[in-house]
Each structure stands twice: as structure tokens, then as C-alpha cells.
Amino acid sequence: MRYDGPIYRPPSEADSLLVQATMGCPHNLCTFCMVYKDGVKFKLRPVAEIKADLIEAAATCGRRVRTLFFPAGNTIAMPAASLAELCRYSYALFPRLERITVYGSSQYIHRKGPDQLKTLSQAGLGRIHVGVESGDDVILTRVKKGATARDHVMAGRMARAAGIAINAYVILGIGGQDRSETHARETARVISEMQPAVVRLRTFVPKINTPLLAEVQAGRFKMLSPHKVLAETMALLSQITTPTQVTSDHYTNYLEVAGQLPEDRDAMLEALRRALRQDESTFRPFFIGTQ
Numbered sequence: 001m002r003y004d005g006p007i008y009r010p011p012s013e014a015d016s017l018l019v020q021a022t023m024g025c026p027h028n029l030c031t032f033c034m035v036y037k038d039g040v041k042f043k044l045r046p047v048a049e050i051k052a053d054l055i056e057a058a059a060t061c062g063r064r065v066r067t068l069f070f071p072a073g074n075t076i077a078m079p080a081a082s083l084a085e086l087c088r089y090s091y092a093l094f095p096r097l098e099r100i101t102v103y104g105s106s107q108y109i110h111r112k113g114p115d116q117l118k119t120l121s122q123a124g125l126g127r128i129h130v131g132v133e134s135g136d137d138v139i140l141t142r143v144k145k146g147a148t149a150r151d152h153v154m155a156g157r158m159a160r161a162a163g164i165a166i167n168a169y170v171i172l173g174i175g176g177q178d179r180s181e182t183h184a185r186e187t188a189r190v191i192s193e194m195q196p197a198v199v200r201l202r203t204f205v206p207k208i209n210t211p212l213l214a215e216v217q218a219g220r221f222k223m224l225s226p227h228k229v230l231a232e233t234m235a236l237l238s239q240i241t242t243p244t245q246v247t248s249d250h251y252t253n254y255l256e257v258a259g260q261l262p263e264d265r266d267a268m269l270e271a272l273r274r275a276l277r278q279d280e281s282t283f284r285p286f287f288i289g290t291q
Contacts, residue, residue, distance in 0.1 A: 001053050005040040007071050010129050010200070011249045012167070013101060016067040017094075019053050021045055021086065025073035027105060029144040031215075032133075032174065034207040034289070036073060047082050051089055058093040065094040069101045076104025076128055080116035084123035091124050101127040106147040106155035117162035125164055127197075130155065132168045135190030136183050139175045143212065149190050156194025168196035170236070172253075173204035173229050177222040184232050188239035199240070201248040201257065203229055207289040226254045226283040227276055233257065234272045237265060254283045 005023045009016065024042040025035070036042075057065065068090055075083070087100050102125065109117070109128065134140055135149045147155075152168075159166050168191060175183035191199055204223070206213040215221035224232065233255075237246065240261055246268065247258045255275045259268045 001056055002049070005036070005072060008035060008073070009069050009071060010103075010167070012198075012200075012247075013067065013069040016069040016101065017057055017061070017065045018069050018071055019050060019057060020072060021050055021070040021083070021102075022072050022075045022078055026077045026108070027074065027146045029146060030131075030133075031143045031211040032171070032204065032207065034210050034291075037209055042074070042077070044078055044082070047085060050086055054086075054090055054093055062094055063096060066096050067099045067101065068094070068097060071103070073103055074105055074108060075102035076112065077108045080112060080119050083125065084119050087120065087123035087125050097124075099126045100124050101129065104128040104130055105145075106130055106132070106151040109155035109159055110147075110151050112158070114158055114161060117158055117164060121163040127165045127167060128159060129167045129200075130169065130196075132187070132190065132194070133171045134174055134183050135187035136175060136179060137186075139179055139183055143174065149186065152190050153193045156196060160195060165197040166194065167198040167200055168194060169200045169202060171202050171204050172232055172236075173224040177224060177228070180224060180228060180232050181235065184235035185239060188236050188241075191244070192239075192241040195242045196244055198245045198247060200250070201233065201246065201253060202250050203252040203254060205252045205287065205289040213288065223286075226280045229254055230272050230276050234269055237261070237268055237272075252289075 003020050009018055022044055024040040026042040028036045090100060091097050132152050133145055137149050140148060156166050170187055206216045212221060216223060244261050246261060248256050257268050257271055
């Protein structure tokens with residue numbers, strides 16, 4: 001098995017086989033992200049090399065593989081024909097394979113269009129992890145996400161129509177103090193229109209070697225306190241109107257809030273209210289992320 005550059009995977013892919021399909025990220029401008037800022041350029045690995053790694057994995061753990069994740073940061077940008085070929089090849093190799101997953105930004109999903117997404121779905125791509133971050137176009141522009149709220153909505157609709165599940169990631173606090181209310185409202189609107197299978201909550205932590213850390217240190221970006229993050233979370237969950245699963249499986253969060261909307265909304269909101277009654281000193285301290 002060959003790996004080149006940083007290899008990240010979502011917590012939910014902890015048990016997945018990781019076979020690298022791409023390197024880096026084709027966008028790589030997000031001001032909050034440090035992962036590929038060290039000069040790693042986006043590159044497609046040759047399909048023949050990827051197949052060789054799949055064959056090697058099949059020889060050692062083939063019957064144990066139930067889920068497969070193709071890193072790196074934006075594998076949906078790979079040509080649809082190549083990615084579909086890898087998906088079909090993987091299902092032929094691994095007799096118990098149930099799901100294939102990639103990372104993918106909304107703008108690259110949107111560019112694929114309905115026909116190519118349908119091709120990928122029919123080949124066995126079952127899930128895309130999408131960094132929505134926010135539904136507020138002002139915030140998306142500030143952090144140089146490269147996608148608009150409309151891009152997010154269209155990507156979600158296209159993927160769902162093709163039969164591919166979206167796991168949408170939201171960064172609590174990414175709008176700072178001045179955009180918190182708008183961030184919650186507009187993100188809830190976008191999530192409601194995208195209708196993702198899962199919403200995964202993350203809390204903004206400034207990372208080393210990122211432009212947004214410089215903004216924080218200069219005092220131009222005012223971070224939310226723990227209580228304000230929890231209040232923003234309440235506002236977000238209160239306004240999502242689509243059925244979806246909510247999870248907060250990440251070390252950045254002040255509180256693990258999980259459940260199904262709308263069934264578990266009241267229970268999640270009550271957990272947040274209880275947390276708001278805690279002194280802020282009981283929550284994790286401020287830190288600068290290094291990964």
C-alpha cells in the first residue's frame with residue numbers, strides 16, 4: 001500500500017479500508033484549513049496504481065473489508081469514469097463490501113452534474129462527506145470556501161437524486177461573533193434544502209499556519225465563547241426542518257449532541273440548555289489546532 005502526503009479520514013470511517021486515490025485538494029484556499037497548506041499539490045493517482053493497492057489489500061484483509069474510503073481531500077474531483085471504474089473494481093475484489101465513500105466539496109459535486117453522479121452511484125459510490133461549513137454566503141466568501149449556499153443546495157439535491165448519501169459538516173462558530181445569528185439561520189436553511197443523511201457538527205478551532213488564525217491573533221476575528229457556541233447550536237438545531245441525523249463526534253466540540261431530527265430535537269435542545277447552566281470554566285480551554 002502506498003500513501004503520499006497527509007491522509008485524513010472522517011471519524012465515521014475509522015473501520016474503513018483507506019486506499020489513496022488522489023493527493024491534496026484542488027481548491028486548497030480555505031482560510032481555516034491547514035491540511036494541504038505545506039505545498040502538497042492536487043494530483044490524481046494512476047488508476048493502475050490504485051488497483052494494485054486494492055489487490056494488495058484484498059490479499060491480506062479482503063474478507064474483512066465492509067467499507068472503503070478513497071482519500072485524499074477532494075476525491076470527487078477525480079474524473080467520474082475513473083472513480084466509477086475503481087468502485088466497480090472494488091466491489092468485484094471485496095466480497096463483503098457494503099459502502100464506498102469519498103470527500104467532496106459542493107462545487108465539485110455540482111460540476112459533476114446529474115448524469116455523472118448517477119454513473120458513480122450505479123458503480124457503487126454510496127456516500128460523500130461534504131464540508132458545508134456554513135450556509136451564509138458572507139462567511140463562505142470570507143473563509144474562501146469556493147462554494148456558495150446555492151452550490152451546497154444544488155450539490156445536495158443532485159447527489160440525493162442520484163442515490164448518493166451526503167454527510168454535511170457544519171463548523172460552529174466559523175462566523176465569529178458578528179455573524180453567529182446569521183450563520184445559524186442560513187446554515188439551517190441550507191441544510192433543510194440539501195436534506196443530507198447526516199449533519200456532523202464541528203466547532204471552530206484556529207489551526208496553525210492558517211490565515212484565520214492570524215485573524216484571531218490580530219483581534220479581527222472574534223471567537224465565540226463556549227456558551228455562545230452552545231447557543232448557536234441551539235439556534236441551528238431549532239431551525240432545521242428536514243429529517244436528518246445529527247452527530248457531534250469530534251474533539252473540537254464542547255458537548256456531544258446526537259439524535260434524529262425531528263424526533264430527538266427536544267432532547268438535544270434540553271441537553272444544550274443544561275450545558276448552558278454550567279460555568280464556562282468547565283468546558284475545554286481554548287487551543288490552537290495542529291492537525
